[in-house]
Amino acid sequence: MMTKTVRTLSLCLAFAALPAFAAEMAGTLAAPSSFASISDPAARSAAYFTEAAKVMMHPRCVNCHPAGDRPSQGEGAMSRLHQPPVTRGADGFGSVAMRCASCHQKANFDPGHMPGHEHWHLAPLSMAWQGKTASQICAQVKDPARNGNRNLAQIVEHMSKDTLVGWAWAPGVGRQPAPGTQAELGALLEAWVQTGAACPAS
Amino acid sequence: MTTLKLTINGKAYGPTEVRDDLSMNDYLREYLGLTGTKFGCGAAQCLSCAVIVDEADGTSRTTPTCVIPAAFFNGKTVRTIEGHAKAGELTELQKAFVTHFSFQCGYCTAGFVNEGQVLLERLAKAPVSRADLDKTIQESLNGHLCRCTGYVKYHEAVRDVILADAKRYLSNPA
């Protein structure tokens, strides 16, 4: 009977429409209150960031925070380098001949599975998150030399309010959203800052 | 729904009520019967569907039409393959593609014509050096897929158009 259940479950997973599946499995973000049991403030601080890093290390973010000049796309088994081959160009908005905005318009176009946002572009190399650990990302995020010269309050403001960041939770059909919500991310980062913005060890 | 008004090949179209989920490719091909712009993949991978958008600042760029709604072209000025030749007279680029035997089945050709034309217009405003020419052509055309030709004769044609008018397109004409 166990096998039958497993088989039925796999059937459901195989044949459910992708968005529903994606929403179920996209993941959640724990609220800051969930970490109350960690008494050491530094440890709790790091834990807030580790939770927040689930967003930053999600494909919706990492795809455009590449370690090189070419974004990635997709997720999981379908993850790949961006096709067609595009490059960051001089300003992060694409090469002269192929600007990001040539294809990525001001909003998603679901019939074409094309994601979009008014300011679609690559994060600067200093903000590369591809292949990095939560610890490394934390150090980067805190460093004004690498984070666009922001202080901690500005980081929280950026992550919780910026609409391009917000796109990660409304990425359009065919893409799994980042975990939780942008507001929940903001709450975690706020809590992180309040507790001294400690970085996790790994 | 969006009330769509735009200019295509110098002619005003609309106002037309279009669904917000109607692609520009379908607007051109199904609504207007302008089938010179092709449909190849529907995923912005092949650029058979690319048209030229002429921006207000005087620059032009190509854009795919398969993954962008017609509504986003509202108020824009667009050139398609049908608009290049005037009164039966082909552009230098079109003539070059013909005389160089650049295409075979021809399905990708509209995209290449649009892209090549945008490149020529860009170089006329901001010439490049002869040493950078091949790389410039490559970067310009590389988004366009062709399954028949291996690309060589497309690149040769664009290069020869540029070299034939080096003063206009190159910063260091010989």
Added chain:
Amino acid sequence: MHITRREFIKTVTASGIVLGVARLSTGAEPTFRARETLPGAVGWNPSAVGKGRIDGLAKVTGAKLYASDFRAADMPGWPEKTSHALLLRTPDATHVYAGLDLGALVGSMRPVAVVTAADVARVNLRLPDFFADAPLFCAVGKTPHYLGQAVALLIFDTFDAYDQARVALREKSPLKFGRETGPVVAKPYGSNRFTRIAGADPNGPDVFSPLLAGWAAPTSYKKAEIPVWAPAMKAGNANAQATYYGERIRAELAAANPDVLVLDRTFTTQSVDPMFLEPEGGIAWYDPKARMLELVVGVQSPAEAAESVAHLLGAAKGGFKPASINTYCAYLGGGFGGRDHTPMPLYIALAAMFYPGHAVRLAHDRFQQFQAGIKRHSFKMRSVVGFDKSTGKIRAMASDQVLDGGGMANFSINVADVAAGATCGIYDVPRIDVTTIALHSRGVTAGSMRGYGTLQTMTALEVLIDEAATALKIDPIELRRRNALKTGGRTNFGNTYVGPVRTPEVLDKLATHPIWRDRAAEKSRAPAGTLIGTGVACVTKDYGTGADCTQTRITIGPDGRISIDSDVVEMGTAVGTALANRAAMSLGAVATEVAVARIDAYDVLGLVKSIDPYIITQQQQDAAARNPRWVPETSSVSSASVGAHIGTHGANEAARIIFRFGLWPAALDLWGIAASDARAKQWQSAKWADGKLTFGSRPPLSVADLAAKAHARKGVTGAVVHGFNRWEWSSATFTVDGEAYSSEIDALAVRHGDGKFVRLTRRNVKFPPATNNRFSTSYTSLCGTVVRVEIDRATGNLRIAKAYTVIECGTPLVPEVVIGQMQGGFAMGVGYTLLENLPLYEDGPGNGKWNLGQYVVARASDVPVGTLETEILPPVTPTDAPKGMAEVNMIPIVPALLSAIYDATGKRFESLPVTTAMLKGAIA
């Protein structure tokens, strides 16, 4: 509907349906025919001076040419509005299909018709034999036969309804499934064994061969996939003898002979998609009052498409059988084999029949094209080759080949047989045993694709040869030289090739090219972090199918304008320009009106056919040939690189007849040379120069003057011909204007002046012998490639630094296009080797989720655009016929790349593709 001045040219099918193409005269709207007859009346005609293709202007200006361009409003006489249809396909082939839930299609998204298996049965539609192994639609309660099989056809009245519905259905599949059954099991599509043993004297007869004995087949199958060969018997039938000799060859290879190096290697190739840029599609309209069905399709097999649709509807009930069917065949946005014998025209016809009175368009988007379009067969090959250690000569070879044919048989057994015929490549192999089997699977159907199985077998062979060269310490090109089949030598099927076998010349070109010559120096100069390697390969591929036809109609007007109709199809190969150029050799000028893919302009010949030309016996053929209108086949497909040699043959013959009996007598008249004068017979000495006919010291005559005179004196101004080729042309004698004229055609009609075409009775027809069906191929073209690669150690990224490809293809009719095809074939070969891969089953395109991006084809950045060199060897004699080359040109780059990768990394890959990740892993 207002229909003006149509001429219907009719053929009646076995089901009593009138088949033809309506020749619509020009009204206000350009007709389909006018759009597709090129160049037509244009201001600038570069093809007239060899500076462009006849379709150049049309294609560079975005003219309506492709089936996917046409809507109802473009077709004079059709309804104004286009309705749209959508095929629903299954992403599952291991569960019972339980029907559709179309609940999401509410309001304006509702279809006007849903066509399913039940409807097909209800109106008694019949599948043609070629497609009969799986139903058009999977029936409710059955497990789908294969991934991507159609389950229903939805028809929508308006485009908007269709567009919104297809998005809604793509996001949430409407297909319901029941219990798991596992995949449908079906018998193998076919299996054969090809065994040859040469006699001791290479010039003497073979001891045994498929040509001598007939093709061997298994007597049964074990476990639905393992051929059981007849018990070995030296004096038995073909099957038993093949086993007997085949086992002897394998025993020889298995014996531990210290003088022989035996390499036993497997090689696996992947499924790929032809990825022609125009997805399949078309439009159709059934007029229930006139009972006329009209279709616009884009296919490589126009006669087959028309006949298949007629067969489908030929016994239909309830108003579903048309009285006439007109098939308009458009220019193709690429083909590569994938538009040959596909079921798409059948579904296009259904879309019209189930919404009568409306024009309905049915087209794949790219997801659907990946899901259902014909694929290249994935091969598993095991090759065992024995080389004499001292001489490097191949002594014996055994090969076992397994093809995954996907869900429908299509051309699988034929691909397997052609692949088997290429197993010996360019080499003379005195003892060779090849078994091949094509299996059914639940994958997407595999069928015809550029190379047709020879790409797979010759890749495996060439990399094995390269490995042998290394092991034997013989230069790779020298090893090929020693083993090259000579002119007059026999293939592994036991037949010879027609004409000279130019392997030594091609090998010389490769050996002396700087890329090859400088390979050691370049390798030693590799910068730090880069591995450099060079590879070479040489292959030969057949052109022709063994039952090819050419049908052509040429007329010359009193103003000298030449018009050509032909049944060959244009898919990018410039065959229309080739037709015009070939006819121009006799007529002095390039045609201004060329219509291709025309299956109907030859009805005056009154051709009839009967038995399948591939299985007909000599006796049957001799008896049938007594009917002066009988031919083994009337029209064939544009595939197998036939365009140049086969497709333009009819134009050549028709043009020669018009010259001989029209323009030449007109010239004699204009020059004042009497018919009794000895010079009147010297037409061979007349030459065209700059559009004028020259003859000794006579004043040159223009085509226009000659044509005017030919018309005035009522000479021959038009010819309709048919030819058949089974590795040689049929021939016959005709009496033309009182003279006996023999030619490589089997049917002829001529017109005099502006009169009607009149059929001439043939005499002494000779059809190619039925035993030619035992050949692998008689016609072949060679191609060789040498390539230098640079591999980045850290990333595994491979860059092709330089490459050179050389080909011999007789007389190229449009040299610039031959070069373009070589470049395109190179790019496709690069994609096949390094980039393209389709999983075979549930993760593959049958699941409906594949598109470009996931599937990667070569871009310009993957091809050495600036440094790719191509060379065409000049023909052996100035009058050599053109030879087909469109497939062979994509083959040698594949094994050459693999050998270059070995040279650079020391790793021999045994499967395709070889990806960046695999290279990185090999270097690490």
